[in-house]
Amino acid sequence: MKKYSVLLSLVVLCATGCVQKAYKKTVVFKLNTTNQKNIQSVGVRGSEKPLSWQQDLQMNAIKKDTFYTATINFLTGYNFTEVKFAINGNFELKEKDNRKIVFSKSDTTYYDAVFDVEK
């Protein structure tokens, strides 16, 4: 009986103590959209909160129709996240892999991209 209690305690200890730590990671996106016309809205979508694949997180224009930016804070334990940009609700890189952004060791990662052009 004592053996089982020790085993059960070990399992509970492992199960409650072994959760991966999550850290705040900031990514500053800068998107070049000079290869696109009739831009109504520019957004970024992705796999981790606060992003989603269903709707845009709006990017702000630095210069209309040319450069857009968004600063996003992730709370994550992973070393990376995956995103795609969207213009007027239409995804870039159709039938291609998502953009994989590896977080820098510091808190903030800067990611410059050209719409629909793989890095």
Next chain:
Amino acid sequence: MKFLKRITNPILLPYWWQDFLLAIPRFICGYLLTTDFGAAKFGLPWSPPENNLGFFEVAFWFPSDVAAYGGVFAMFPAFFAWMGAFSEAVGGLFLIVGLQTRVFSFLITCTMLVAIFMQQLNQGSWNTLPAAGFLWVSIAGIVLGSGRFGIDYLITKKANV
């Protein structure tokens, strides 16, 4: 000790090829669970390095997913998340080699029942199929143990002589 022997001792089918046929889905499910489904959220040496998981660590997002099931899952989310991920990642490995097949089949059965009824069913029956596939294999594992193709058979064969 008697109980441990009883749950380890596999039921052998009349012919070896019948055991072999049933071992095929066990190998495949074990392989998929330990290398893909489990390893993505539970730290093992073959987990994807970019997932940044320490050894036997459960992914940061999993306890909050489990807590969303409500009830007892919301009371002990870290425990249930760890047990679920452990069952898939480590249980898959034990299914492949056929060691303590009934114990790990039972853990996988519990995990898949939770996955089916708490996570997938509200998105439609089709979404339950992967978890149901693992469930059928693990139920067979609970009943039969490892059959002739597993370490349980080798251990108990020696003891049974």
